[in-house]
Amino acid sequence: MADVAAMAGVSSQTVSRVANNRSNVEEETRQRVLSAMRVLGYRPNAAARALVTDQFRTLGLISFGLGNFGNARTVDSITRAAQRAGYTVNMLAIESQTEQAVHEAFGQLTMQAVDGIVLIEAQILDTPALRLPSGVPVVLADGDVSHRHPMVDTDQALGARLVTRHLLDLGHETVWHVAGPEDSYAARRRAESWHATLKEAGAPIPRMLFGDWSAASGYAAGRVLAEQPGVTAVFAANDQMALGVMRAFIQAGRRIPEDVSIAGFDDLDESAYFSPPLTTVRQDFDVLAERIVSLMLDQIRGGTAPSATAPIAPHLIIRESTAAPPD
Incomplete structure (x- = not known):
């Protein structure tokens, strides 16, 4: 630090302020210090800085499986949002949604010296008796309907309503639904909204089929549906399952x-290149991540966070996979 200060012609205190990203440094001085840091290969000592600031500038992230596109995109967006705020991310992906698994994950992350922990779609939080460990700020991405902890959520119900209503407005008598796993918060919200939208419209409510988010499970459900001539519209709970449904109908x-309209949810990058391009619901994962990180930083800095924020509205993306039913 003394070498950086000498090269930049500033005090060691100024170097410290730049290293800790403080605002009370003139921009020209900041750039001079940063240039000296690059030349000398200086890197701030995170452990020493933590002793001074009582912050590690690291967030813990617990995801319950990364096979789901939505979870993977959420992790990616949170990581990038945290980096923009000057934080790194330590992530644990766990499959078992039990109280013991959650507490063990908290223990591992707190031992790694994190300032706060984000949980992504933790279905275990629906257990009324569950209490998360105290002593570290927590923010949830989907999954706490009782609002015991600060949460940021995409409006899953709105997305499902938009796509179901779109298919009904095209003239389909009803809409069949291939739902995600029964233990998924997002899948349940989408299925409940699909059901409610059909009921409000006075449309028949068909039997719901379940998948596991994979294209293979969508294909299996699609084979069942393709055997029924009366099926003219299908809403799959994510784009991967919609892809499997499409293949099953084409094979039939x-x-x-x-002959049949098919829609999905998530708007994968590839969905615009399906054959035909897929009508779907786009979630804004970047806005979700920015809100999560903002809520977390508010708590880290000593503030309080609301138990829930207004859900983030998704958007219906209409493409060539949906049309009016056959005459």
Whole structure:
């Protein structure tokens, strides 16, 4: 630090302020110090800085499985949002949604000296008796309907309503649904909204089929649906399952969208290149992540966070996989 200060022509205190990203440094001085840091290969000592600031500038992240596109995109967006705020991320992906697994994950992350912990779609939080360990700020991405902890959520119900209503407005008598796993918060919200939208419209409510978010499970459900001539519209709870449904109908000789309309949820990067391009619901993962990190930083800095914020509205993306039903 003394070498950096000498090269930049400033005091060691100024170098410290730049290293800790403080605002009370003129921009020209900051750039001079940063240039000296690069030349000398200086790196702030995180442990020493933590002793002074009582902050490690590290967030813990617990995800219950990364096979789900939504969870993976949420992790990616949170990591980038944290980096923009000057924080790194330590992540644990765990499959078992038990109280013991959650407490063990908290223990591992707190031993790694994190300032706060984000949980992504923790279905275990629906257990009324569950209490998360105290002593570290927590923010949830989906999954705490009782609002015991600060939470940021995409409006899953709105997304499902938009796509179901779109298919009904095209003239389909009803809409079949391939739901996600029964233990998924997001899947339940989408399925409940699909059901409510059909009921409000006075449309028949077909039997719901379940998948596991994979294209293979969508294909299995699609084979069942393709055997029923009366099926003219299908809403799959994510784009991967929609892809499997599409393949099953095409193999059965059913044209998309001339004979059957198919829609998904998430708007994968590849969805615009399905054959035909897929109508779907786009979630804004970047806005979700920014709100999560903002809530976390508010708590780290000593403030309080609301138990819930307004859900983030998704958008219906209409493409060539949906059309009016056959005459």
